[in-house]
Amino acid sequence: MTAQAALPDLILLDIMMPNMNGYEVCQHLKASPTTRDIPVIFISALDEVIDKVKAFAVGELITSRNPSVKKEVFARVENNLTLRRLQQQRQSKMLACNKKFADRQRQNQHYG
Template sequence: MNKNLSFTREESILVIDDCPENLKLLSGILSAAGYKVHLAPSGKLALNFINANLPDLILLDIMMPHMDGYEVCKQLKATPKTQDIPIIFISALQEVFDKVKAFSLGEIDYITKPFKQQEVLVRVENQLRLKRMAKQLIDQNILE
């Protein structure tokens, strides 16, 4: 059992996936760990949500109809307001080509499906920790 699961976290995570079962599973895992979780079943709905509510981290499926995860990532990284939001791709695509393409677009991590609960939690926490540390350094530099 993770010792960090007993407190409420302030961070919010947006999960973008067209599969309702994946949304439910990831929501349960992340909510149980104390994160505020938002769900989007499509890239378009996710971009609309993000425009009004900036999440601290995004879990993003690649294979979605109408707008795939690559396109969602491109749009987020091209906008100053959203370019620094950490994105973790979570996909059934396991080829090196797919992972290289994802990293070249600016995502920061990649989880392959089927995933393990502990792996998701560790990767999410690591990226949020890095984000908190970067913010702390920026705040310190502003004060100095």
């Protein structure tokens, strides 16, 4: 899968695609430890409640291709990118803290 080769910060995904629908693609993405945290925004002409429910069932957002919602799409992209960046920063800080803690424990064991 291309997303695993070059990890994107966000994926815009249509529901209606030739070989596999967007829900299936999203399920594959969410099943992989490498890509499961990448936010996905569904963009589709489908605007039925059932389509929205299916999108939310895989934990993602949905919007329409209607040009009047262009601002909504940009806002959702910006919000998801901000959340992704904050999650990555938090994860980096947690890793750094865990490393410091492990280093201190090793030092204490060495001197204790």
